[in-house]
Amino acid sequence: MSGKHLRQICILLAVIGLAVWGYRKYGGEVGPVGAAKAVPAIPVATTAAILEDVPISLDGLGTVTAANTVTVRTQVDGQLLQVLFREGQDVQAGAVLAQIDPRSYQAQLDQAMAKKAQNEAMLANARRDLGRYGALLKNEYATRQQVDTTQALVNQLEAAVKADQAAIENSRVLLGYTTIRSPIDGRAGFRQIDQGNVVHVNDATPMVVITQMHPINVVFTLPQDVLPDVIRAMAAAPLEVTTVSRDGRQVLDVGRLELVDNQIDQSTGTIRLKAVMPNQTGLLWPGQFVSAHLVLGVRRQAVTVPANAILRGQQGAYAYVVGADSTVEARPLTLGRGDESRVVVVAGLAAGETVVTDGQMRLKNGARIEVGASAAK
Numbered sequence: 265m266s267g268k269h270l271r272q273i274c275i276l277l278a279v280i281g282l283a284v285w286g287y288r289k290y291g292g293e294v295g296p297v298g299a300a301k302a303v304p305a306i307p308v309a310t311t312a313a314i315l316e317d318v319p320i321s322l323d324g325l326g327t328v329t330a331a332n333t334v335t336v337r338t339q340v341d342g343q344l345l346q347v348l349f350r351e352g353q354d355v356q357a358g359a360v361l362a363q364i365d366p367r368s369y370q371a372q373l374d375q376a377m378a379k380k381a382q383n384e385a386m387l388a389n390a391r392r393d394l395g396r397y398g399a400l401l402k403n404e405y406a407t408r409q410q411v412d413t414t415q416a417l418v419n420q421l422e423a424a425v426k427a428d429q430a431a432i433e434n435s436r437v438l439l440g441y442t443t444i445r446s447p448i449d450g451r452a453g454f455r456q457i458d459q460g461n462v463v464h465v466n467d468a469t470p471m472v473v474i475t476q477m478h479p480i481n482v483v484f485t486l487p488q489d490v491l492p493d494v495i496r497a498m499a500a501a502p503l504e505v506t507t508v509s510r511d512g513r514q515v516l517d518v519g520r521l522e523l524v525d526n527q528i529d530q531s532t533g534t535i536r537l538k539a540v541m542p543n544q545t546g547l548l549w550p551g552q553f554v555s556a557h558l559v560l561g562v563r564r565q566a567v568t569v570p571a572n573a574i575l576r577g578q579q580g581a582y583a584y585v586v587g588a589d590s591t592v593e594a595r596p597l598t599l600g601r602g603d604e605s606r607v608v609v610v611a612g613l614a615a616g617e618t619v620v621t622d623g624q625m626r627l628k629n630g631a632r633i634e635v636g637a638s639a640a641k
Contacts, residue, residue, distance in 0.1 A: 305634035308623035310586055313569045315615045318608050320560040320601055322494070324537070326484025326507075328552040331540075332448050332476040338463040339441040340364060347459045355446045355474065362471060364463065366442040373435035380428030387421035394418055450474040475550055480543040482507050482519070484556035485534040494524060494537070497560040505539035506557040507548065516548055517541040521558060563600065567609045573619040574599065574607055584620040584627050585613065592620060594629050 338344075342364040349361045394414040400406035446452075453473040457463060463471070482505065486494070497503055503521040508514065519541035528535050539556060541548055548554070573583050574597070581599050584592040600608035613619070620627065627633070 305590070305632045306623060306626050307636035308584075308620045308627070308633045310618045310633075310635050311570060311573070311621050312618050313567050313609065313613050313615050315565045316568055318563045318566045318568060318600075318602070318606070320493075320497075320563055322486055322490055322558045322560065322601075324484040324486045324556050324558070326482045326539075326554050326556040328507075328548045328550055328554060329481045329483055330450075330475045330477070330550040331479060331481055332450065333550070334447050334450070334474045335470045336361060336444065336446070336472050336474060337465075337467065337470045338364060338444065339465060340369065340438055341462070341464045342366075342368070342442060343462050344457060344459055347455060347457075349446075349452050349455075349472065351452060351455050353452045354477075355450060355452055357446055357449050359446045360443055361446055361452075362444040364442040364444070366439055369435065369439040369442055373432065373439055376428060376431040376435045380425060380432060383421055383424040383428055387418065387425055390414060390418045390421055444471065446474055448474055448476055449478070450476040477546065477548075477550075478543050479519070479540050480548050480550070481522075482539045482541055482548070482554060482556055483536060484539070484554075485529075485532070485536055486558070488528045488533050488535050491524070491528070491535050493560055494521075494558070498524065500561075504559045505541075506559070507539070507541055508555045508557055510553055510555060512555065516554060517543055517545065563608060566600065567613055567615050568602070568606045569609060569613065569619050570621050571602060571605055571607050573621045575624055583613070584624055586618040586620065586633065590634070591630050591632050592627055594627075 344362060345365050346363040347361070348363065349355060349359070355361070394411070394417075397406045397411045397414050401408065401411050451474070453475065455472055456469050457467075457471050494503075498521060504518060505521050506518050507516045509516060519539050521537060522540045523538040525536040525538075537556075537558070539558075569583065574581050575583060579596060582594050582596045585595045586592055595612055597612035598610040600610045602608050620633070623633075623636075
């Protein structure tokens with residue numbers, strides 16, 4: 265064998281060795297140079313848009329306020345003989361809360377009544393004298409001066425009797441103030457003054473604060489943009505307001521919208537509203553922070569999707585809609601009001617179309633998907 269043939273055989277063996285090495289290294293993958301690999305489908309979760317009746321509602325943060333709060337103070341000076349309420353007790357309007365020593369005020373009333381009786385007796389006598397002087401004047405047995413003087417005395421005593429009556433009424437009022445009564449139905453707070461103390465009209469410390477608990481108010485705020493919707497709905501029918509605990513786990517009471525404030529807070533761009541709650545269960549307390557759920561109406565047979573199907577971009581809201589060939593389209597949507605779980609789609613989607621609810625971050629227009637799980641409706 266010549267040297268030339270030997271070199272050719274060595275080159276052939278080298279080529280075959282390289283081919284075998286490449287086959288083993290790359291797992292036998294052979295094909296045309298530059299051929300593209302198939303793009304795998306992206307696993308996602310999907311669900312179908314459905315038709316359902318959706319409450320049109322608004323949520324705001326609010327504070328519970330008492331319909332009436334009264335700070336009970338004494339209106340006369342005296343010793344506090346009795347305290348007749350318990351702290352935290354529910355009291356009715358007119359219920360006796362405390363008793364102040366009435367003896368000095370009873371004496372003033374008795375004195376005023378006695379003074380009136382004295383002046384009434386003097387008035388009766390002056391009127392008889394006036395009648396006698398009037399008869400004598402006709403026969404010129406009395407002078408005109410005597411008649412005029414007696415008439416003036418009668419007028420003076422009549423005025424005195426009226427003043428005495430006013431003094432009697434004032435004394436009765438003061439005597440009545442010695443019995444302290446609740447002006448409203450409500451719940452008594454802490455007792456601020458103990459029995460036996462001397463109380464004064466100008467004392468800074470009140471005896472007790474009475475707070476009305478049934479019904480009770482909830483004042484909450486909403487963005488000014490929803491004001492036209494609220495006014496239209498309020499004109500059509502009474503609006504229901506549900507009060508919910510701040511964590512959203514417990515419904516505290518259901519009442520009605522009573523008032524929309526007459527001006528918008530320009531610093532926050534919000535409007536205040538007031539709802540009245542029966543509060544028969546007593547779960548609402550003045551000063552409590554709550555969430556208010558205002559229902560404006562019901563949208564019948566609206567197209568809805570889960571809230572997690574909606575994405576936000578520079579052009580607004582959109583969702584990935586699944587086509588018949590298992591590819592997706594990023595479709596812009598016009599949304600209505602919704603809640604934390606579902607969103608109303610006003611335009612851009614029809615009932616029955618499928619949208620992606622999980623895995624959207626890996627998608628783009630035309631991407632092929634594989635449904636890995638079905639999202640709950």
